[in-house]
Structures are given as structure tokens and as C-alpha cells.
Amino acid sequence: MRLDISESEISQLLEIIYRRYHYDFRQYATASLKRRLQQALTHFQCATLRQLQDRLLKDESAFPRLLEYLTVQVSDLFRDPEFFLAVRQQVVPLLATYPSLKIWVAGCSTGEEAYSYAILLAEEGLLERSRIYATDINDQSLRKAQKGVYALDRMKQFTMNHRGAGGHGSLSDHYHAVQDSAVMSPTLKQRITFADHSLATDSIFSEVQLVSCRNVLIYFDRTLQDRALGLFNDALCRRGFLCLGTKESVRFSAYAQRFQELSGEQRIYRRVD
Amino acid sequence: MAAAVVIGGSAGALDVLRMIVRELPQSLACPVVIVIHLPPHPSGLAELLGADTSLTVKQVEDKEPIVGGTIYIAPPSYHLLMESRDSFALSVDPPVHFSRPSIDVLFETASDVYRAGLVGVLLSGASEDGAAGLHEIHAAGGTTIVQSPLSAEVAIMPAAALALFEPTYVWSPNEIASGLTQLLSRRSS
Numbered sequence: 036m037r038l039d040i041s042e043s044e045i046s047q048l049l050e051i052i053y054r055r056y057h058y059d060f061r062q063y064a065t066a067s068l069k070r071r072l073q074q075a076l077t078h079f080q081c082a083t084l085r086q087l088q089d090r091l092l093k094d095e096s097a098f099p100r101l102l103e104y105l106t107v108q109v110s111d112l113f114r115d116p117e118f119f120l121a122v123r124q125q126v127v128p129l130l131a132t133y134p135s136l137k138i139w140v141a142g143c144s145t146g147e148e149a150y151s152y153a154i155l156l157a158e159e160g161l162l163e164r165s166r167i168y169a170t171d172i173n174d175q176s177l178r179k180a181q182k183g184v185y186a187l188d189r190m191k192q193f194t195m196n197h198r199g200a201g202g203h204g205s206l207s208d209h210y211h212a213v214q215d216s217a218v219m220s221p222t223l224k225q226r227i228t229f230a231d232h233s234l235a236t237d238s239i240f241s242e243v244q245l246v247s248c249r250n251v252l253i254y255f256d257r258t259l260q261d262r263a264l265g266l267f268n269d270a271l272c273r274r275g276f277l278c279l280g281t282k283e284s285v286r287f288s289a290y291a292q293r294f295q296e297l298s299g300e301q302r303i304y305r306r307v308d
Numbered sequence: 309m310a311a312a313v314v315i316g317g318s319a320g321a322l323d324v325l326r327m328i329v330r331e332l333p334q335s336l337a338c339p340v341v342i343v344i345h346l347p348p349h350p351s352g353l354a355e356l357l358g359a360d361t362s363l364t365v366k367q368v369e370d371k372e373p374i375v376g377g378t379i380y381i382a383p384p385s386y387h388l389l390m391e392s393r394d395s396f397a398l399s400v401d402p403p404v405h406f407s408r409p410s411i412d413v414l415f416e417t418a419s420d421v422y423r424a425g426l427v428g429v430l431l432s433g434a435s436e437d438g439a440a441g442l443h444e445i446h447a448a449g450g451t452t453i454v455q456s457p458l459s460a461e462v463a464i465m466p467a468a469a470l471a472l473f474e475p476t477y478v479w480s481p482n483e484i485a486s487g488l489t490q491l492l493s494r495r496s497s
Contacts (some may be wrong), residue, residue: 037416037444064371064397065415066389071401091377092324108400251387253370260371282398283370 037073044084048162051088056098058172059235060105062259068105075104099175106173108250110147111192112140112154112185112206115281116199118249119155121301123201126276130244136165137243139270140241141234141263142251146219147179150209152247153201153223158203162226168231168241181229185210189191190217234263239270248273250280257287264290268306275284279305310451310492311393311425312338312416316411318345318433322479325431329379329466331474331485336377340369341390341418343382343409345435350484354381370398382409389417390444392411405437415441424449427491431455431483433465443472453477453484 043067049061057259072084079097081087090097113119130136136156140149140199149169156162171177185193186239190206197206210217234251246267252260268290277294279285279302285294293305317325321344332340342425344353357379358365365379373395374380383398388409404410407446415428415438428445430438432455448460453476457463458473459480469475481485 064389064391066391066397066420067399067401069420070389070413072419092462250400253400255372257392257395274426280370280400282368282386286369287371287373300350 036080038076040069040072040076040084044235045072048072048084048088048091050119052098052101055092056241057236058102059233061266062235063254064154064254064256071104075101076160078104084189085096089289091267101177102173106144106171107176108142109142110144110250111189111196112147112194113151113193113200113202114147114249117230118278118281118301118303119151119196119200121298121303122183122278123155125298126245126303127155127161130276131159131161133244134164135246136161137197137241138165138167138247139241139243140169141248141267143171143180143229144176146176146183146229147185147245148249149180149227149229150183150219150223153226154197154202154206155200156208156226157209157223162222163228167227168243169229171229172231173235174231177229177231181224183224184216185219187212187217207278234266235259239266240271243270243275244272244289245276246276249278252283255281261289264288268293271306273306273308275306278302279304282285285296310338310427311364311422312390312418313340313427313429313488313491313492314414314445315340315342315429315431316344316433316438316465317431318414318435318437318462318465320432320434321399324455324484326357326360327481327485328429328488329357329363329365331489332361332363332379332471333370333489334362336363336492338376338492339374339378339379339380341382341388341414343388343411343414344410345407345411345433345437346384348482351439368396368398370396373394382414384409387413389413389415390421393421405435407435407437409482412441416444419448420497422450426450427453427488429453429488430466430469431484432460432462435465436468439468439472442469446475451476453488454480455484456480471493
């Protein structure tokens with residue numbers, strides 16, 4: 036049986052995390068957060084959230100480990116190949132009309148999504164005029180993303196994804212194998228800026244033509260979803276593109292009227308004006 | 309009062325599920341939420357079940373409002389969680405018992421929301437997913453129904469639950485279909 040934790044204990048803990056460590060999880064969706072906290076309790080061998088709270092206040096090294104439980108997402112290169120195929124076929128021809136391109140991958144975790152865009156843009160001849168901003172709140176994930184090193188045994192799946200995404204040539208053109216690792220090519224890395232940014236507390240930093248934020252909003256409550264969508268709306272240029280996860284939508288948000296569907300099934304939207 | 313029904317199953321559960329859905333009353337007042345393990349591609353489960361009933365059957369979207377009298381299906385490759393009595397949430401957290409969606413994740417979060425008002429049903433399956441979740445529903449005072457292992461095409465899932473606790477009912481597929489309907493009519497009247 037799971038350890039029992041109450042909503043009030045959770046909000047107390049989140050308040051302490053916010054005040055002490057300046058990470059704001061107060062508007063995260065409760066059900067997932069609770070499951071992750073229960074796993075963290077087991078890891079920290081705490082019986083109650085109160086004990087974990089005490090630990091956080093006394094031991095500075097505990098927080099980064101807790102942050103792993105609260106934020107880390109595993110993604111793949113070209114996750115949901117049909118989505119990247121739709122980007123390639125429906126969005127790239129329009130992106131190609133811009134003299135220079137800025138793309139924001141929000142909630143990039145360990146970088147797989149950002150590298151997928153870089154590879155796609157390279158294949159379509161657009162990478163040289165592109166800058167990809169890939170942001171996350173977890174420094175440790177950002178450092179891994181910056182390194183761009185993935186286990187070689189994941190490449191088989193990634194290669195299949197890449198093919199399904201309409202990839203030209205071979206995925207191995209974009210990384211080199213070192214022992215049992217795949218190291219992403221420097222040509223890709225040069226075009227990606229990894230940076231610390233919080234959708235809960237920070238504001239926008241650049242105008243962009245495309246925002247990709249997939250399977251991040253599912254962890255937010257509706258208020259925080261609205262905040263994030265507001266940032267995307269403000270960051271996007273006129274008629275800019277917004278890409279969400281396949282089960283996410285702007286439909287239940289305050290910004291439903293600000294975006295129109297380009298591909299309903301793949302959740303690719305355009306800013307209305 | 310039954311405030312919601314959650315149903316989980318895996319191998320061998322589809323036929324039983326269809327029997328259940330066919331028997332659900334038109335006057336159903338509460339939501340029915342289903343996790344069936346499926347391969348990770350867009351599934352036609354909602355359409356399949358939709359043909360068996362005049363109730364609305366749909367795959368859940370993130371933060372979708374929960375409406376009574378509707379049958380909800382977890383989308384492939386996402387965990388389905390109940391966030392509150394008003395809305396669902398999805399997650400791409402790691403698989404539980406090798407499964408995403410996981411029955412345990414739905415059952416545990418639904419139990420947190422509905423407590424004693426929840427009815428949990430665990431069907432045939434070749435995994436232990438769902439047993440711990442159903443146990444939580446039981447511990448919170450909810451009603452639990454386990455398909456009898458002898459009637460199950462694959463008995464691992466129901467047997468795992470029976471190894472943990474004694475559910476309210478251990479029923480054959482026919483008994484589940486008719487019993488659940490009676491349970492819902494009785495409790496919602």
C-alpha cells in the first residue's frame with residue numbers, strides 16, 4: 036500500500052520548496068505530483084511528508100535529488116514519429132519562408148526533443164539559419180541535454196522513429212558512437228541553446244516562429260496551463276506555430292480562441308493573428 | 309452511493325468488458341472509467357464499445373471535465389489519473405508493471421478522489437497490474453469486484469488481487485454484467 040499523504044501536507048511542502056529553493060510546483064496537477072512524492076518518500080526512506088520536509092530544511096543536498104523525482108521526463112528522439120512527419124510536411128514549407136528561424140522547446144528535459152528538431156531542420160536545409168532555445172527547470176537535465184550523450188542501445192528505437200518521421204538519410208549521420216554511447220553531432224549542438232527557464236515563474240525571452248511543448252502541460256493544473264499558453268502566445272510571431280502533446284489541447288484553456296488547428300490530430304496549432 | 313466505476317483488465321478482458329458495457333443502464337448517472345492494456349498505437353476501443361451502447365464512449369483528453377453517464381477510455385501510452393471529481397489528468401511517467409496506461413495508477417488516484425463511493429472492477433489479465441490499486445479501493449471502503457479466476461481467460465490478474473485481500477464480490481462475467489448494473493441502479497436511486 037502507498038504511504039498516505041494529504042493535500043494539505045503536499046501544499047505545505049510545495050510552499051517550503053518555493054520559499055527556500057524558488058521552484059514553484061504549487062500549480063502542478065495534484066494526482067501525478069502525489070504519486071511522485073510517494074516514490075520520493077520511499078527513496079528518502081521517510082514515512083511522512085513532514086519528515087521529508089525536515090530533511091529538505093536541514094540537508095541542502097536533498098533538494099536536487101527530490102527535484103529529479105518531481106521533474107524528470109524520459110523522452111525519445113522523434114517520439115511520436117507521425118507528429119514529426121506532420122511537422123516536416125505541413126510546417127517546414129512555411130518555416131522555410133522566414134529568413135531566420137527561432138524555435139523554443141519548452142520543458143526539454145534531457146534534450147531528445149531539441150535534437151530531433153535540429154536533425155529535422157538539418158535534413159530540410161534550414162538548420163544553418165535556425166536557433167533552438169531548449170529550456171527546462173532542472174539544471175541536471177539541462178547539463179545532460181547539453182552533453183547530448185545517449186545510450187547506444189536506445190538508437191535502434193530512435194532509428195525506427197526517425198524513419199517513421201520521414202527522415203532523409205541515416206540517423207547515424209547525426210551522431211557518432213563512442214563505446215556504448217551515441218554522442219550527438221557538434222553541428223546540431225551549435226544551433227541549440229539550453230537554458231534554465233520556468234513556465235511557472237519566468238517571462239518570455241525572445242520572439243519565436245515555433246513553440247514545441249509536448250507532454251509538459253499534462254503535469255500542470257489549468258491555471259498554470261493558462262499561464263504557459265499565455266507565454267507561448269506572447270512569444271510566438273504572428274501566425275507562429277504551437278506544437279503540443281498528442282493528448283493535450285488548447286480546447287479547455289483560456290487561449291482556445293487564440294489558436295487555430297493546423298493538424299488537429301497531431302496537435303499543431305497556429306496563432307490566429 | 310456509487311459515485312464512479314473504474315474497470316481494469318488485460319488479456320482476455322475485452323469480451324467481458326463488452327458484456328458489461330452492453331448491460332449498462334441508459335440512465336447511468338456516474339462516470340465509468342476503463343484502463344485496458346493495449347499495444348501503443350491509436351486504438352479503436354472507444355468506437356468498438358460505442359457500438360455496444362447508446363451511452364457516450366470516448367478516449368480521455370488531458371484535463372477533460374468528467375461528465376456522469378459517460379464511458380471514458382485511457383489513451384494508449386499515457387497513464388490516466390483522476391485529478392478531482394471534475395477532471396482527469398494524463399501523465400507519461402514510467403510504466404507501472406510494464407504498463408502505461410496502468411490500472412494501479414487509475415485505481416489509486418480514483419480511490420483518492422471517490423473513497424467509499426468508488427466501485428472497482430478487475431478482469432482477466434496476464435499481469436499483476438491492478439491488484440494493489442483494487443486493494444486500495446477496498447481499504448478506502450469502496451466496493452470491489454474481481455472476475456473469478458476460473459472464468460478468466462488469463463487468471464493472473466484476478467488471482468493477484470485475491471492473494472492480497474477479500475473483495476466484495478468474486479463474479480463470473482455474466483454476474484459482473486448484471487450485478488454491476490443492479491449495484492448502480494440500486495445505489496443511484
